[in-house]
Amino acid sequence: MTSVFRVRVTPGDAEFKIREGERILAAARRSGVWLPFECGWGACGTCKLTLTEGEIDPLFDTAPAIHPRDERRKRILACQSAACSDLVVKATWTDESPRAHLGTGDYTAQLEQVDELGPDIHRFRFRLDRPAEYREGQFALLELGPDLRRCYSMAATSGDHQVEFIAKRYDGGAGSERLFSLPLGSVVPMELPYGDMWLRQDTLPIVLIAGGTGVSAILALAQQLAAADDPRPVRAFYGAGSVDELVGRSELAHLLAGLPNGRLHATTSTPCADDSTPSGYVTDALAAHADSLTGARIYLAGPPPMVDAVLQLLSTSGHPLDTIHYDRFG
Ligand SMILES: Cc1cc2nc3c(=O)[nH]c(=O)nc-3n(C[C@H](O)[C@H](O)[C@H](O)COP(=O)(O)OP(=O)(O)OC[C@H]3O[C@@H](n4cnc5c(N)ncnc54)[C@H](O)[C@@H]3O)c2cc1C
Numbered sequence: 001m002t003s004v005f006r007v008r009v010t011p012g013d014a015e016f017k018i019r020e021g022e023r024i025l026a027a028a029r030r031s032g033v034w035l036p037f038e039c040g041w042g043a044c045g046t047c048k049l050t051l052t053e054g055e056i057d058p059l060f061d062t063a064p065a066i067h068p069r070d071e072r073r074k075r076i077l078a079c080q081s082a083a084c085s086d087l088v089v090k091a092t093w094t095d096e097s098p099r100a101h102l103g104t105g106d107y108t109a110q111l112e113q114v115d116e117l118g119p120d121i122h123r124f125r126f127r128l129d130r131p132a133e134y135r136e137g138q139f140a141l142l143e144l145g146p147d148l149r150r151c152y153s154m155a156a157t158s159g160d161h162q163v164e165f166i167a168k169r170y171d172g173g174a175g176s177e178r179l180f181s182l183p184l185g186s187v188v189p190m191e192l193p194y195g196d197m198w199l200r201q202d203t204l205p206i207v208l209i210a211g212g213t214g215v216s217a218i219l220a221l222a223q224q225l226a227a228a229d230d231p232r233p234v235r236a237f238y239g240a241g242s243v244d245e246l247v248g249r250s251e252l253a254h255l256l257a258g259l260p261n262g263r264l265h266a267t268t269s270t271p272c273a274d275d276s277t278p279s280g281y282v283t284d285a286l287a288a289h290a291d292s293l294t295g296a297r298i299y300l301a302g303p304p305p306m307v308d309a310v311l312q313l314l315s316t317s318g319h320p321l322d323t324i325h326y327d328r329f330g
């Protein structure tokens, strides 16, 4: 029989039950206790708690947000820790309601449609058990099997029962291989929304930057801008390995064409046979159009090496950090 423990949160008097194996963050949320969080999977560190009493099971030892000093200070990740006993934890704050952009919930989703967009790149459409609200640019955590949770960015604007993801299959990648092997009709538990990369409402010009399947989040943002007839100038940069991997390129170009000064700079890291697309990395395209970055608010999504390279370029050029919003896919 599964054990049930109690978690007490200090300061204050919040308390909730947690089943053996359940994550502290999810158990708290399901009981109406909202602890700080943002990414939900171990990257941002927002959900760190101090463990005052009890034993936990750290479910993701190598989570990017874990530092050696955290163990000494008894700091744990609420999103990646399960209870092994009753617990007392200290949090920076608790609330009885979620923040505006993070009303995260548990959904079950049925796989309705899969479209092949490029080599080992598919678009997956799921139907949720109830309508979900999220901000374009945010992502979901898919429970693809026991202890197999992976993040995927919503590829379409928020609305009703449907969510779409653009995903790549990696050889030997447990999560992506599982996703690509799902037959139509499969039911997948998912939590959404997570993440902080959503459109800020101000007057700054906008630069959207996608690497590979990072185009998923960037397409959703471009759709949102187009649907709102947004008056801000928009530039987009999109890099992939080859022209075939620039999936969603024409959709993105079409959306941008309807926006003020909307322009897409696509690039491939391997030279393209017919010269239709410049070769190079996204950072090369950004360096060639550095003027478009000045004074802009930047939204960036893609694989870690690409995101890190772009952040380095922006930091070197002195771009203000508070106008950069990004999702690093790992
Ligand atoms: C915010 C975010 C958004 C993403 N959006 C997309 C997208 O739209 N399209 C897309 O194709 N990919 C996306 N990814 C990448 C995706 O989540 C997977 O990392 C990718 O599919 C490779 O997974 P894999 O299992 O096949 O490979 P593996 O090499 O087996 O997976 C390794 C990756 O899985 C993640 N991981 C490992 N253990 C855990 C754990 N316990 N809990 C949570 N995560 C864990 C880590 O990111 C790690 O780098 C996103 C990643 C993040 C973080």
Ligand code: FES
Pocket (backbone or CB within 6 Å): 036, 037, 038, 039, 040, 041, 042, 043, 044, 045, 046, 047, 048, 065, 077, 078, 079, 080
């Ligand atoms: S590390 Fe837990 S919410 Fe980001």
